[in-house]
Amino acid sequence: MNSLFPNQIELPIEGMTCSACAARIEKNLNKLPGVEAVVNFASEKVRINYDDNQVKTGKLISTIEKSGFHVVPQSVQLQIRKMTCAACAGHIEKALNKLSGVSASVNVANETAKINVTPGAATVDDLIAAVINAGYGASEISETSRADEKVRRLAAYKAELRLFWISALLTLPLVLQMGAMFTTGDMEVLPRWLQWLLATPVQFWIGRRFYIGGWNAIRSGGANMDVLVALGTSMAYLFSTVVTLFALNQHIYFEASAAIITLVLLGKLMEARAKGKTSEAIEALIKLQPKTARIERDGHVIEVDASSLKVGDVIIVRPGENLPVDGIVIEGNSSINESMLTGESLPVNKQAGSKVFAAKLNQQGLLKCRATSVGAHTQLAAIIHLVEEAQGSKAPIQRMADTISGIFVPIVVAISVLTFGITWWLTGDFVPALIHAVAVLVIACPCALGLATPTAIMVGTGRGAQVGVLVKNAAALEHAEKIQTMIVDKTGTLTEGKPEVTDIVPIGTMTIQDLIQIAATLEQGSEHPLAKAVLDTAKKQNIQPQQVSHFTAIIGGGVTASINEDKYLLGSPKFLIDRNTRIDEAQIKTLQAEGKTVVGIAKFSNDTPIILGYLAIADQLRETSIQAIKRLQTMGIEVVMLTGDNIITARTIARRTGITNFKAEVLPQDKANEVMAMKASGKFTGMIGDGINDAPALAAADVSFAIGAGSDVAIEAADVTLIRNDLMSVADAISLSRATLKKIRQNLFFAFVYNSLGIPLAAIGLLNPVIAGAAMAMSSVSVVTNSLLLKRWRANN
Numbered sequence: 001m002n003s004l005f006p007n008q009i010e011l012p013i014e015g016m017t018c019s020a021c022a023a024r025i026e027k028n029l030n031k032l033p034g035v036e037a038v039v040n041f042a043s044e045k046v047r048i049n050y051d052d053n054q055v056k057t058g059k060l061i062s063t064i065e066k067s068g069f070h071v072v073p074q075s076v077q078l079q080i081r082k083m084t085c086a087a088c089a090g091h092i093e094k095a096l097n098k099l100s101g102v103s104a105s106v107n108v109a110n111e112t113a114k115i116n117v118t119p120g121a122a123t124v125d126d127l128i129a130a131v132i133n134a135g136y137g138a139s140e141i142s143e144t145s146r147a148d149e150k151v152r153r154l155a156a157y158k159a160e161l162r163l164f165w166i167s168a169l170l171t172l173p174l175v176l177q178m179g180a181m182f183t184t185g186d187m188e189v190l191p192r193w194l195q196w197l198l199a200t201p202v203q204f205w206i207g208r209r210f211y212i213g214g215w216n217a218i219r220s221g222g223a224n225m226d227v228l229v230a231l232g233t234s235m236a237y238l239f240s241t242v243v244t245l246f247a248l249n250q251h252i253y254f255e256a257s258a259a260i261i262t263l264v265l266l267g268k269l270m271e272a273r274a275k276g277k278t279s280e281a282i283e284a285l286i287k288l289q290p291k292t293a294r295i296e297r298d299g300h301v302i303e304v305d306a307s308s309l310k311v312g313d314v315i316i317v318r319p320g321e322n323l324p325v326d327g328i329v330i331e332g333n334s335s336i337n338e339s340m341l342t343g344e345s346l347p348v349n350k351q352a353g354s355k356v357f358a359a360k361l362n363q364q365g366l367l368k369c370r371a372t373s374v375g376a377h378t379q380l381a382a383i384i385h386l387v388e389e390a391q392g393s394k395a396p397i398q399r400m401a402d403t404i405s406g407i408f409v410p411i412v413v414a415i416s417v418l419t420f421g422i423t424w425w426l427t428g429d430f431v432p433a434l435i436h437a438v439a440v441l442v443i444a445c446p447c448a449l450g451l452a453t454p455t456a457i458m459v460g461t462g463r464g465a466q467v468g469v470l471v472k473n474a475a476a477l478e479h480a481e482k483i484q485t486m487i488v489d490k491t492g493t494l495t496e497g498k499p500e501v502t503d504i505v506p507i508g509t510m511t512i513q514d515l516i517q518i519a520a521t522l523e524q525g526s527e528h529p530l531a532k533a534v535l536d537t538a539k540k541q542n543i544q545p546q547q548v549s550h551f552t553a554i555i556g557g558g559v560t561a562s563i564n565e566d567k568y569l570l571g572s573p574k575f576l577i578d579r580n581t582r583i584d585e586a587q588i589k590t591l592q593a594e595g596k597t598v599v600g601i602a603k604f605s606n607d608t609p610i611i612l613g614y615l616a617i618a619d620q621l622r623e624t625s626i627q628a629i630k631r632l633q634t635m636g637i638e639v640v641m642l643t644g645d646n647i648i649t650a651r652t653i654a655r656r657t658g659i660t661n662f663k664a665e666v667l668p669q670d671k672a673n674e675v676m677a678m679k680a681s682g683k684f685t686g687m688i689g690d691g692i693n694d695a696p697a698l699a700a701a702d703v704s705f706a707i708g709a710g711s712d713v714a715i716e717a718a719d720v721t722l723i724r725n726d727l728m729s730v731a732d733a734i735s736l737s738r739a740t741l742k743k744i745r746q747n748l749f750f751a752f753v754y755n756s757l758g759i760p761l762a763a764i765g766l767l768n769p770v771i772a773g774a775a776m777a778m779s780s781v782s783v784v785t786n787s788l789l790l791k792r793w794r795a796n797n
Helices: 019-030 057-066 086-097 124-133 143-184 192-206 208-219 225-245 254-278 280-287 379-392 398-427 430-443 446-466 474-480 490-494 512-523 529-540 573-577 585-592 625-634 647-657 668-680 692-700 712-717 728-763 769-792
Strands: 007-014 035-040 045-050 074-081 102-107 112-117 137-140 292-297 300-305 314-317 326-331 334-337 348-350 367-373 469-471 485-489 500-506 549-554 558-563 566-571 597-605 608-618 638-642 661-663 685-689 703-707 720-722
Touching: 007 057, 019 035, 019 045, 019 057, 045 057, 074 124, 086 102, 086 112, 086 124, 086 208, 086 398, 086 446, 102 379, 112 124, 112 379, 124 137, 143 192, 143 254, 192 208, 192 225, 192 254, 208 225, 225 254, 225 398, 225 430, 225 769, 254 430, 254 769, 280 379, 280 446, 379 446, 379 469, 379 474, 398 430, 398 446, 398 728, 430 728, 430 769, 446 469, 446 474, 446 728, 446 769, 469 474, 469 728, 474 703, 474 728, 485 490, 485 668, 485 692, 490 638, 490 647, 490 685, 500 512, 500 529, 512 529, 512 558, 512 566, 512 597, 512 608, 529 597, 529 608, 566 573, 573 597, 585 597, 585 608, 585 647, 625 638, 625 647, 625 728, 638 647, 638 668, 647 661, 668 685, 668 692, 685 692, 685 728, 692 703, 720 728, 728 769
Parallel strands: 485 638, 485 685, 638 661, 685 703, 703 720
Antiparallel strands: 007 045, 035 045, 074 112, 074 137, 102 112, 292 300, 292 314, 314 367, 326 367, 334 348, 469 720, 500 608, 549 558, 558 566, 566 597, 597 608
16 A cells, blocks of 8 residues: 555455456456556455545445456354344344445344445444444454353343342232232232332333333334333333322322333343253354364374364374364274264264364274364364354244334334223223223233244254254245255265276277276366276276376266377267267166166277277165155155166166156256256255256255265255265255244244234233233243244154
């Protein structure tokens, strides 16, 4: 930076494919006045020095977007304090979304805000200031702040509990007086001055939180539960105070105002405790990470803080210890218990060369491992991040509840005013009118509506993480229950994804060793599972591939290349036939009928390809594939298999697994089109895949599932990631989705029915304000408790 360009910003860019893209962005930015831009294609970032008197960040970003690229928004999570109901969440969202370049979503259940910010549009301090100005508190969530927040919540809970007991002691004599009134008929056991003395600290000391919360809500242009409680109790308290001061011949209601505040406090305490249990799953995941690790350094074993570990460190893991990082075993044999992350009860054997992951339990032997991923880059950290993202997101079903919560309080206040006016007009008596109006205010509860969806989502996603089902967002969890057609890829999904050469069939004078050498030479460098099977066979037989030239790969077909100036073909029977190769179709069909994939190798002679032989490659079905397909079908889901294999092999695999609908010889680039075609027919589709070739099809499906051992690209494209290499996890995910949505519907039904019945009953005088206050306090507790019942859900049910 210099005097010409006093401001600097670095923006992440998405969509660059080559250095020409970087040059185009640079050129367009540098055309702007007061701008000096440099694009780093390797890091996919642009550093811009600029004069904000001549150009604003919004113009810089729009220039990049107009160039055909995308500025990746920054994601920030804030811990929110002082929220009391769903209406508060709406006020905070409104305050944050007023900021330019900010998109915010507030979760009332875990009291967090998930915010996407266009880089340069707002800082974290700007976001926190917006929340504070709305009357609430906020801080950025980090590893250290998570622990601090837990301590703060515990301290706040203890303080609230202490206030509750004080409130209960002050309220108890007033409530006991009500009992005496019913048994002895004596209207006032305690003198009025004593009742006023007991009720006043409850109203203005214990209950000050409702006044503060209500004022902050009104000041920010809204209203929340605090407004209802403050209005209702103040009406009862002030009326009783006036009657007491002027010695009027009217009944007083100090017991109502004090009891309502005490009961609401009790409800909030129970709600806080229950809400804390909704996040137990993620806390359990965090606790799995050991605080210290034993590493080998300069020939000595020392104990260090796990957070100080670096890639390449050699870690010693004793029996009974959890692994501190992801790594590779370099020495030792043991069995690892992975149940805490995958739900898989059987231990997994590990030896030199095996991959191991952080937080998993070493059961028997001593292991020496080299760290490959540490800190925020481990599988455990990715799981925690994914679960937090899902728990902080909103399900589409929540939109209606949010809309109602936003207008709920003003409507209730209007109903209360109408109740007061109509009752006074009909009865000619002020006191019953006041009591009915108070009952309307205190029974109405927007909290139950606001908590109905997020608490169930939190418990559901947390429970899923415990059994190896990672849901990307709440929408995916909601949509999974709607799946009518499940599309499965064959290789690596139905099968193990570890194909092996089972038959080597040389033709004429060709030997087995020569055929394998030619095939390995043509397949070297390929990442295709079938190519790996050929190369593994060559390696086992100590056959070295030769040099290759003029290599050309045809996706979904095969390859052509030259070896020592001779031109060769390798590929599927169809690929060979299309290039005028004569093949033994009867022999090929025999191998395909056994569920094997056949690859042919041919050599050109006078521009005519002559077949040299065939390789048959088989990929074993996963142990649970047949059971999983049957379970999905039992759940009412049609299973469709897509495969690039020939029709005979595809039919054999389909018959073994019980799949009646399949499509063979589908090229990788055509899988997405097949998915789109099924969606166009009106079917709600799910797609399961594991490889890079599946990513477009996964993205095209309504809900996508990635097998955990698959490629990073597939996992990134999927809505649900399955840590276990087991199709039963797909059925588990759908079962969990159905259970979660069932709880959400129960919660919403209860919240709607409660308010729909409670408010009219209070308006016509059938509910005493104290009973109404108790009902309001318990309504949100009931919703959270019902969501917690999701913890009883079990996989494979």
